[in-house]
Structure formats: structure tokens, C-alpha cells
Amino acid sequence: MSILLGGGFYADANNKKNELPEIGVVASSAISLDKEMLIGDALMRQLRSQAPVINDPLLDEYIQDLGNRLVAQADDVKFPFTFFLLNSPDINAFAFFGGHVGVHSGLIFNAKNESELASVLAHEVSHVTQRHIARSIEERQKSAPLQIASMLGGILLAMANPEAGMAAISAGSAASQQASINYTRQNEKEADRIGIRILAQAGFDPNGASGFFSTLTEKSRLKSAPMAFLMTHPMPESRVADARSRAATYNVGTIPESLSFHLAKSRILARYYAKPDYNIEYFSAALAKDSYVFKQAAEYGLALSYLANKQYSQAQSLIANLLESDPDNLFYLDVFTDIAIETKQFESAINRLSSQTAHNPRNQVLVLNLANVLIKDKQYAKAVSLLKDFLLLKPNNMLAYDLLSDAYLGGQQPLEMHQVKAEVFALVAAYPRAIDELQSAYNYAGEKQLEKQRIRARIEQFRDAQEKLRTL
Known part of the structure; x- marks a missing residue:
């Protein structure tokens, strides 16, 4: 990417x-x-x-x-x-x-x-x-x-x-x-x-x-x-x-505008600032008046706004056109995935994202979207495998841990779910709650002595981290 x-x-x-x-x-x-x-x-x-x-x-x-x-x-x-x-x-x-x-x-x-x-x-x-x-x-x-x-x-x-x-x-x-x-x-x-x-x-x-x-x-x-x-x-x-x-001391020619920058601006407005009805009006007006740097960014913002307003067919039509001209664009693939989840078109999203992820297994947009669809489709084992590999490379990714927790919950694996929740609490320096989660995991370990040993060791690591925080 x-x-x-x-x-x-x-x-x-x-x-x-x-x-x-x-x-x-x-x-x-x-x-x-x-x-x-x-x-x-x-x-x-x-x-x-x-x-x-x-x-x-x-x-x-x-x-x-x-x-x-x-x-x-x-x-x-x-x-x-x-x-x-x-x-x-x-x-x-x-x-x-x-x-x-x-x-x-x-x-x-x-x-x-x-x-x-x-x-x-x-x-x-x-x-x-x-x-x-x-x-x-x-x-x-x-x-x-x-x-x-x-x-x-x-x-x-x-x-x-x-x-x-x-x-x-x-x-x-x-x-x-x-x-x-x-x-x-x-x-x-x-x-x-x-x-x-x-x-x-x-x-x-x-x-x-x-x-x-x-x-x-x-x-x-x-x-x-x-x-x-x-x-x-x-x-x-x-x-x-x-x-x-x-x-003025630098000789720089004309710098072209960045589509990615304008897509990011559209995403911030549509996802984090205003309500969907306002955003639909805003982006529709921009398109009607040709008031944009990139038409694609305005269409992308409108698709996000339709999605937030549960107007899935309108969002899908816009994204289909955008993907046709730019099939590897991650902004478009992300909305495509969200629409597929809402309309339960899981197989279509899994197929498209799997081919992309095979070529770029480290990209968080592709991996996390694919994992999310797999969980929604109840393919928990595949989601777990994908997320565990990703977390080896990105050990501080909060969203990956949240998804992994959901996958373990769906797959009825409480031991692993509590261990993952402990890591989420540790990422926000809530070490007492992280230790509580590991103690819950310990209770589910049963006769798995090696697993119990790992949990005890992780508890000690969290206690050490908490003490270091106190002594800074």
C-alpha cells in the first residue's frame, strides 16, 4: 500500500x-x-x-x-x-x-x-x-x-x-x-x-x-x-x-493534490463530525455544484453518509463505481466491507478481501476488515488465526485485540477471551483490571499446567509494569 x-x-x-x-x-x-x-x-x-x-x-x-x-x-x-x-x-x-x-x-x-x-x-x-x-x-x-x-x-x-x-x-x-x-x-x-x-x-x-x-x-x-x-x-x-x-530557498515545482488527503478529510466529516442527514446534504451539494478538489472524495463522503443513514443501496451504488475505477483503494474497500456486513453479503467481502490480504498480509485495513467479516460470518477459527498473526507484527493494536476477543467469545473459548481482554486493559494502563482478567483466565485453565504457568508469568509482568509506572 x-x-x-x-x-x-x-x-x-x-x-x-x-x-x-x-x-x-x-x-x-x-x-x-x-x-x-x-x-x-x-x-x-x-x-x-x-x-x-x-x-x-x-x-x-x-x-x-x-x-x-x-x-x-x-x-x-x-x-x-x-x-x-x-x-x-x-x-x-x-x-x-x-x-x-x-x-x-x-x-x-x-x-x-x-x-x-x-x-x-x-x-x-x-x-x-x-x-x-x-x-x-x-x-x-x-x-x-x-x-x-x-x-x-x-x-x-x-x-x-x-x-x-x-x-x-x-x-x-x-x-x-x-x-x-x-x-x-x-x-x-x-x-x-x-x-x-x-x-x-x-x-x-x-x-x-x-x-x-x-x-x-x-x-x-x-x-x-x-x-x-x-x-x-x-x-x-x-x-x-x-x-x-x-x-523560498527551496526550488520546488508544482505539487499535485493528494486524493488520499481529501478522502481522509471526507472520512473525518462523515464518520466523526456531523450527523448523516447533514452530511448527505453537504456532499450532495458539493457534487451538484462541482465544489470539490476530487469528485471521488465527495462521492466517498456521500457513500459513508448513506451507510451511516442505513441507505445501503445508495451507498453500494457509489462504492461499486468507485471500486470499478480504483479496485485497490483501501478507503473504498473499507466501505465496501461495511456495506457487505450490513447487508449480510459476507462471501463477497471475504473473497475480495482475501485476495487483497494474500498480497499484503501486514496491512491493518485489509486484515482487520477481513477478520471482522469472518467473525460476522461465524468463521471464528479463521479470524483467530488471522488476528494472532497480525498481532505478532502490531502488538499494540487495540482494535485487533477487540476483534480477537469477539472471535474467542463467538468460538466459546473463555480462557483465551479473558487473556485477550487482559491485554486490552494493559494497553490503557489499567493493570489491576488486566490482572483480574488473567485470574479469570486462570480459573478456566483447568489441568493445563503450562497455560497456568504462562498466566502467572504474565500477571507478574503486569505487576512489574504497574510498579514502574508508579516510580516514574
Whole structure:
């Protein structure tokens, strides 16, 4: 699967987009790289439990692919990057320990083109590669002892919800903790400089940065309160001019529009923002007035809206036409699968997805859709086999675990179902509940001594993880 500038989102067995770029070397800091990754993992688990993280394979695949194209052009990459989405209309993005970059859905929806979106991701990648959070902690450590545990709650809130986060910080040790969230102007200038270079080298329009800053400036004038991005990224007026002058140093031709970007925008509106009747009217009007960048994106949004409104024949007609001209497009295949499930055309979906998955067994959109159809068709054993193989490659995929739990439940395998539920709770740092699930699994193990031993060992691992979380 690949993203082509101006093209669709495709399944491609030869694409290696999710392979990691070569890892660079950087100087040590107050926080070791190992501890930075440990803190990043802990924060991510808490975010899953406390923030509206979107578990959408299509949008996950899109944003991870886009991010990886940028990371591939960055220097000093120390760990694999994880890009994820939050369901929030705020125009915001944030980076934190261990290569995690969060993007609010409002950022994608309000970006005018893919280069604007990519400019924000490149900026956040630069914050990570330059270890700006770790460096600010190192500076503060000279005058005060490092208190990671006391910072976690404020950082977590501020990243997912800047207004709530800033309020929490103000109630605590404001001066010291705010520095852990608000990058200094020097940090911002450095991230801008490096980000624009990454943006241009990755094949995007370097003017995307100044374009995005201009969009922020326009929208902020219409709001009484500061915008989310501006609260976490100080932005003086000169920043737009600086970004524009930096972009002018790169000789870049015309960058074609990205179909995948506009499909993602349509998906966010249809799936996460407005009600189906409004969306049907919105996309129908766009098609009637030729008010779109890509007709396919408007038709795709309309198909999603019809699907949500249970108008399956209308949705199916649109998707059939889209797939006829672009049979490997994952956005279309996903809607095709949902329609097939609702209309109980399981065999048709299984056949189509199986042929695609055979060529691209690592793609989460294909695998998870196929597993879902297999479960609906009560082919539980096949779904279990498919999901277990996938989780070996993607061990932190929440949706895969949820589907695997459903497959075990349908197949009347309570021992395995409780074990899988334990992993789901662990992914949101709910270790006591994870241990409870494993104890339930233990009761179903009967005379399976090896299985009991594995469960006991996993319980100890969860207890160790809980203790590490306490001692951060």
C-alpha cells in the first residue's frame, strides 16, 4: 500500500513504507533514551484511557504513512515514530517522549492541502528528534530536582486538551511544569527550520508551513480564546514571514493534490463530525455544484453518509463505481466491507478481501476488515488465526485485540477471551483490571499446567509494569 502525491491509497505488497528509517545518534540528556521511551509508552497508555484516541485503521494507516515519509528525511531519529489521531475539532498537534506524535482530527479537516498537514507533522517530528522536552527538563534540573511523576498528569492533559491542561498546571507548580509543555521560542524556531527542510526533502511544498500559519492567524482572529495550537506553540507574527522566506530557498515545482488527503478529510466529516442527514446534504451539494478538489472524495463522503443513514443501496451504488475505477483503494474497500456486513453479503467481502490480504498480509485495513467479516460470518477459527498473526507484527493494536476477543467469545473459548481482554486493559494502563482478567483466565485453565504457568508469568509482568509506572 502506498500514498502517491495526487493519487489514491493503494494496497501494494512491495511497499515498505512502515519500515523504520536508519536510526541516528544523538547526545545524551538528563533523561536517557531508554527512560524517554518508557515515559512515552506510559503516557500513550494513559492517553488511550483518558483521551478520545481514534482507532480507525484507515486514518491510522494514512497518518502513519504520511509521518513516516517525513521521518525518513529527518536526522537523529532514535526510535520508531508512532503517529495517532484524537477525535477533536481543535486545530492542534503535539509530540512527546519516545517518538509519539498526536494529531487532532480538526487539524486534518482544516488543512487546505496535504503539504499544510505535513508541515505540522514535520514540525512535531523535529521537536522529537531535537529532544526539546528532555532538553527543557535538563535545564530545569539545574535548579530543581527532576519530578517526572508530578509532571505526567499535566503533560497528558495539556497534550490532549490544552485548555484543561493549562488549568491543571496553573493549579499546581505552574512555572516549572509549563516549561515541559510550552516549547521556548528558540525551540519553535529550531523546529520550524528543521521541519521545513524535512518537508521539502520529503517531496511536499515547503510553503505548506507558512500557509498553515496563515490559516491559524485567520481563524484565531475569529475566536475570543487562544486556539489550541497557539497555546502549545508560541507563534509571533514574524513566524509566518520567517517560514515563507525559508521556503523560498527551496526550488520546488508544482505539487499535485493528494486524493488520499481529501478522502481522509471526507472520512473525518462523515464518520466523526456531523450527523448523516447533514452530511448527505453537504456532499450532495458539493457534487451538484462541482465544489470539490476530487469528485471521488465527495462521492466517498456521500457513500459513508448513506451507510451511516442505513441507505445501503445508495451507498453500494457509489462504492461499486468507485471500486470499478480504483479496485485497490483501501478507503473504498473499507466501505465496501461495511456495506457487505450490513447487508449480510459476507462471501463477497471475504473473497475480495482475501485476495487483497494474500498480497499484503501486514496491512491493518485489509486484515482487520477481513477478520471482522469472518467473525460476522461465524468463521471464528479463521479470524483467530488471522488476528494472532497480525498481532505478532502490531502488538499494540487495540482494535485487533477487540476483534480477537469477539472471535474467542463467538468460538466459546473463555480462557483465551479473558487473556485477550487482559491485554486490552494493559494497553490503557489499567493493570489491576488486566490482572483480574488473567485470574479469570486462570480459573478456566483447568489441568493445563503450562497455560497456568504462562498466566502467572504474565500477571507478574503486569505487576512489574504497574510498579514502574508508579516510580516514574
